[in-house]
Amino acid sequence: MNLALFTNTYAPFIGGVARSVQTLENECRTRGHEVAVVAPEFDGAAPAGHVLRVPAIQDFNGSGFCVRIPLPNLVRDFIDDFCPDLIHSHHPFLLGDAALREAWKMRVPLVFTHHTLYEQYTHYLPLDSPALRRAAIQLDTEYCNLCDRIIAPSGSVRELLVSRGVETPVEVIPTGICLDDFASGDRARGREKHGIPADAKVVGHVGRLANEKNLPFLAEAVIDALRQRDDAVFLLVGDGDAREAVETTLRDALGERVFVVGGQSGQDLFDAYAAMDLFAFSSQSETQGMVLAEAMAAGLPVVALDGPGVRDIVVDGKNGRLLDAAAGSSELALAVTDFLDDPGLPTAWREAALARAEDFGTEACVEEMLACYGRAIADYEHRRSEDLGVFQRLLDGAEAEWDLMSAKLAAAAAAAVSPLVPET
Incomplete structure (x- = not known):
């Protein structure tokens, strides 16, 4: 054709x-x-x-x-x-x-x-x-x-x-998405590149940093969650017109526990996903949410707000948490800390995330x-x-x-x- x-x-x-x-x-x-x-x-x-x-x-x-x-x-x-x-x-x-x-x-x-x-x-x-x-x-x-x-x-x-x-x-x-690419990320290399401690719990987000992505909400939730865990950091990957504002908010509250690394592509992007333990997402302007499929192909569970596209990927309690669209930032923060506090969840949700990603090859x-x-x-x-x-x-x-x-x-x-x- x-x-x-x-x-x-x-x-x-x-x-x-x-x-x-x-x-x-x-x-x-x-x-x-x-x-x-x-x-x-x-x-x-x-x-x-x-x-x-x-x-x-x-x-x-x-x-x-x-x-x-x-x-x-x-x-x-x-x-x-x-x-x-x-x-x-x-x-x-x-x-x-x-x-x-x-x-x-x-x-x-x-x-x-x-x-x-x-x-x-x-x-x-x-x-x-x-x-x-x-x-x-x-x-x-x-x-x-x-x-x-x-x-x-x-x-x-x-x-x-x-x-x-x-x-x-x-x-x-x-x-x-190419499943093999996102499964190829190197956790140690991704953390070393951005100066993230090897033993840190890493909450991450990848995406275009734009006003329609509900980033102030995400920043508020991340700040609330990380204040309860001294060993946790936040890795933000992406660029856009809202980057400066969200970066300032995060750094003012969390200081050096925030890593804002700009847009990444190729192996650098795959390694950035691999450096994370959990993917946090609050956008409600998606039709699919490609980054959610990418995160799961990298074996990452997702904590997100319900919305078009998102509910087609995240299964609550199986490969992450899908919160009500009207949930507050404190509820998203609690979902993050619950994951970080429960040693059994990462393994179970990781396996389910990898299985869900197969549908998006x-x-x-x-x-x-x-x-x-x-x-x-x-x-x-x-x-x-x-x-x-x-x-x-x-x-x-x-x-x-x-x-x-x-x-x-x-x-x-x-x-x-x-x-x-x-x-x-």
Whole structure:
């Protein structure tokens, strides 16, 4: 198959969606498929013949994300030359719009992976408000209904989408991870690199350090827990706009018992996971929570708040603790100290964590995705002919633009009324 992936985040940007796209791309290519990627320009990006970099505004509003500058003919020519059998969109806006246009014009199916709960990210936009969050939900829902297949990374996200009015078939396919990589971490090497005592109890967290990740809550819980255990430290891996604030809070309370090491990748990341004894997580803006699967592949139990994606991985009392979404930071702190105080829990929960991680292996997840692609192509009613003709292309383009405009009008209308669809 010829597969075209459209994404607003892509390497060398570090983030869950970027990693997901690159993993999918590499695995599909390994299996003999041709893959092209359309992504924004990004500082430090190496040129690649199969990747179209479109001009973009870098680090929009401090978010770390890039906002494309529309140049439709650039994308049009690239896709014409590649001649895809299927287009896979990874966002419902910006390059997601372009993916929809090209799928209509080329008469190929459009698959969309719902990586993100976009209403949790409206604080990056001017005039953030409940109305803007309602608009984000409605725009997302309308976009889903313009696609041929939706991929939900977890069952809880599928349920949420259906409850919001998504009528397009939704398939649950997690983003896969390489289990061997995360099992290869070296505990001693990870601790030595960051100056962590060999005999310390290490509570850890990995992720993008951004406002939507509920980091003040996590910091408060960690501070409370570590004040009760002199032998415990906190290892924070990641970077982002909230790093300075959360690091200051932690260091003011815990001093040298806090290790903030920035973003890590490759073996350094695997070793950082291996250096930990327990993974702490409080975000409720996830669709899968890839770091939770990574932590479990490294043999780490997880203490987390309930939320979409999280409840699909953490089984309370088996591979960690899953607290109520409304739990306070003191309850999360108590779950951490209970784990550290009970010598029997680490071994039992570690084994269960490793077993749960098996469900997220790259090979199985990519095979499921390729099977989904095959079904989407087989079910597609308007097959591409050898020569669509100029007039038919104009009609298809007009239809795509009308659908996009209708979706945005529906989102604007949703912003003006009380919520009619479930929020997270």
